[in-house]
Amino acid sequence: MTAHNEAKVGEIAPNILLPGDPLRAKFIADNYLENVKQYNSVRNMFGFTGTYKGVPVSVQGTGMGIPSISIYVHELLANYGCKNLIRIGSAGAIHEEIKVREIILGTAASTTSGVNKDRFNGLDFAPAADFDLALAAAQSAEELGFALRKGTILSSDIFYDDNPKFYEKWAKYGVLAVEMEAAGLYTLAAKHRARALTLVTVSDHIVTGESTSAEERQNTFTQMMEIALESLVKMHAKG
Numbered sequence: 377m378t379a380h381n382e383a384k385v386g387e388i389a390p391n392i393l394l395p396g397d398p399l400r401a402k403f404i405a406d407n408y409l410e411n412v413k414q415y416n417s418v419r420n421m422f423g424f425t426g427t428y429k430g431v432p433v434s435v436q437g438t439g440m441g442i443p444s445i446s447i448y449v450h451e452l453l454a455n456y457g458c459k460n461l462i463r464i465g466s467a468g469a470i471h472e473e474i475k476v477r478e479i480i481l482g483t484a485a486s487t488t489s490g491v492n493k494d495r496f497n498g499l500d501f502a503p504a505a506d507f508d509l510a511l512a513a514a515q516s517a518e519e520l521g522f523a524l525r526k527g528t529i530l531s532s533d534i535f536y537d538d539n540p541k542f543y544e545k546w547a548k549y550g551v552l553a554v555e556m557e558a559a560g561l562y563t564l565a566a567k568h569r570a571r572a573l574t575l576v577t578v579s580d581h582i583v584t585g586e587s588t589s590a591e592e593r594q595n596t597f598t599q600m601m602e603i604a605l606e607s608l609v610k611m612h613a614k615g
């Protein structure tokens with residue numbers, strides 16, 4: 377048990393999915409997992425463990441932003457021994473070539489957040505996805521027949537930015553989309569020698585203004601969920 381998670385040690389699987397939205401965690405538990413047990417409801421940040429194709433899998437809501445995901449991920453790594461962590465989130469496209477509903481594998485995450493400046497005395501750390509987990513996701517997407525973009529993303533501290541031109545520079549440097557957690561996840565996984573990956577489905581387009589509804593974000597990003605679940609099965613088989 378931790379300050380934010382009432383699970384007992386052993387109740388959370390080493391393989392875990394991390395949606396920002398706790399109701400997306402419930403959707404995954406309801407629709408994909410068997411033998412499900414809810415292990416957390418502290419702050420309504422739901423966590424569930426079940427099996428997927430016989431493999432123990434947990435799914436834990438993380439909330440929004442690097443401070444929130446960092447609390448949950450720190451506890452999952454330091455207290456519960458999680459090994460393979462896949463964030464499954466929504467994101468805003470900042471590149472014209474990206475379309476709403478596309479799925480992106482975040483190979484690395486730049487950030488506007490100050491957390492790593494604090495951690496590394498003002499110097500830069502490079503938060504990157506785990507290569508083996510990324511490979512498993514790329515193979516899973518191919519086997520499922522789902523398109524998967526690979527590229528860098530931006531973890532921002534600000535959802536409602538005052539400056540509409542803010543993202544232009546990032547796009548110019550090849551950043552595909554903006555979300556709010558991956559850099560925190562990648563950094564903590566590196567510290568704890570765990571594997572982490574971020575998959576996002578594009579829910580909004582910052583350039584074109586296209587968007588999806590909150591209900592669609594909660595319930596229908598199923599291709600991303602299936603890629604992530606199949607990736608965890610592959611990692612489990614590798615041991």
Ligand SMILES: O=P(O)(O)O[C@H]1O[C@H](CO)[C@@H](O)[C@H]1O
Pocket residue numbers: 395396397439440441464465466467535554555556557593
């Ligand atoms: O859909 P989730 O996983 O919450 O991810 C994105 O959506 C939230 C903003 O609406 C932020 O958490 C951002 O990273």
Ligand SMILES: O=c1cc[nH]c(=O)[nH]1
Pocket residue numbers: 466467468469535554555556579580582
């Ligand atoms: O525009 C968006 C959409 C989802 N998540 C974000 O952080 N930004």
